[in-house]
Amino acid sequence: MTTATSDVILDRMMALHPKIIDLTLDRVWRLLSALDHPEHRLPPVIHIAGTNGKGSTLAMIRAGIEGAGRSAHAYTSPHLARFHERIRLAGDLISEPALTAILDECYAANEGEAITYFEITTIAALLAFARHPADYTLLEVGLGGRLDATNVIDRPELTIITPISIDHEQFLGDTLTKIATEKAGILKRGVPCVVGPQLEDAIDVIETTAAKLGAPLLAYGQHWHVWEERGRLIYQDERGLLDLPLPALPGAHQIENAGAALAALRALNLGEPAYDAAMTDAHWPARMQRLRTGPLVEAAAGAELWLDGGHNPAAGSALAAHLKTLPPRPTHLICGMLNTKDIGGYLRPLADVAATLTAVSIPGEANTLPAEETAAAANTAGLTATTADSVANAIRALTAKDPGARILICGSLYLAGHILRENG
Structure with a gap:
């Protein structure tokens, strides 16, 4: 097998792209049904939306999970050098033979129907995750949240919303309130949501949505705090204070991303080794x-x-x-x-x-x-x-x-x- 094999199938998938993108989940549900609903057979899901910091936060959570001796599937987008970067099976990039097989299966099951590239490749990731054991599944939203192809999990273990700002206005709306409404679409009834720092319009939308769904919030500035002090990261919530190394990912903004990751790891009860590893072992290319x-x-x-x-x-x-x-x-x-x-x-x-x-x-x-x-x-x-x-x-x-x-x-x-x- 060569990398050209998966590239050929991906090119075929691109040709299925609808002439007009209507943001619905109809195409996703159709293909998931044809594949016997792999989304129902995933390890516990942590679903991450937001405008900035999604990937960095996911990388820190994954490092923390692995530091605690557990394993995690991870789905991210877009890729940088190779498509394989989007799909990690229990920590390892998907192999070329495995990727080729899963893409080919999804392409065949789709039977030539119109579907977006992101939709069909997301479904391929879910199918791969459903067939391999792991302790957790980390899903990064591609665009928005409410109608994103990743938003097909009935009851995730945890949701996370990183900072929301103006981006992708042509799809999500031209105000922060409209965009936040789309991002808050990943909240699920009764499922806790970790919320990173937000502007007032965004947090208002998130709090209103959470109240309607009975989804407990773990929000920055209310339920947890994080800051740098004397070259260390200090995190505090109702369980107490953590004194940790600064994140391996550079940039002052990574302090707040690290806080969201730590809030998630605390909610998962993964313990001290996870917190240290989240800071020291995370790697996320092309971020400074x-x-x-x-x-x-x-x-x-x-x-x-x-x-x-x-x-x-x-x-x-x-x-x-x-x-x-x-x-x-x-x-x-x-x-x-x-x-x-x-x-x-x-x-x-x-x-x-x-x-x-x-x-x-x-x-x-x-x-x-x-x-x-x-x-x-x-x-x-x-x-x-x-x-x-x-x-x-x-x-x-x-x-x-x-x-x-x-x-x-x-x-x-x-x-x-x-x-x-x-x-x-």
Whole structure:
């Protein structure tokens, strides 16, 4: 078997995509029924929605579960370098033969009916999880929550809502209240929900939804608190105080993500080893990741090279805040974004911390914002911007002018995936 085998089936699945995406779960229920409802046979599910921090929080919870000697399936999206990253079976990336077989089975059961790529691949993950033993199943929402393909679990063990902000307005609505309503759609009657820091409009929606469903909330600022103190992470809830190492994932925003992960692990009663492991063992690529080896690092010739996939205004603010905590060094951005994103909202916070921006188009991505448009938006946001025809050439040009620079490649998970593949 080769990776091309699963790639061929994934390409076939893409061809099934409906001409118009109507956000319903009808297609999902149809195929789940044809496969004898694997969603009913999963290990206990932890379902995670939110705008920012879903993946990082999931990574910390998974590290905590494994640190407690348990195992967890995990489903995340999108992938960066290979589709296999989306599906972990009891901690390990799904193998090529297993992925090929499960995709082929789902494709055959679908019988050529219209279905989105995300829907059918999510169902493939659920089918794989139902057939392999594990102690828990971690499901990350793809888009929204209420009508997301992952929202088919009658009674999860726990739900989590990380910080909500404006993103995907074309699907979820143009106000925080509308978006929060979609995210809160993962709440289930009587099932506890861990809630990360929220703006007032979002927490109002979550609290109202939870009250209607009798879903107990474990909310930041009410039921648990987390902060950094003297280079340590301090977490406190009604059970007491935890004094832990700072998260392995860099960035001040990861303190709050860590708090949500710890609240979840406390709710699961996994004990002290889980809490330490959640902080020290979590790994999540393209979230302020320092690149240390590979051809792009060699091209940087001594400059620091970083990679981040954040792409909305909240991510831009979090990234700017983290850059301010690093040792002083001229910082240059290499940025590529999708044409569906709020590029001005993302770039404005970064104008205070970056010396220049080099805009690139995302290779192989039909919805990329052209480099020229990204550069124009950056200039409007207050950044000195130019363009380059590739990231590698942008790196070479920057290091030729500023050999001691810090270079951050940013703006899109799709660009981040391209970089991880190109850099080996």
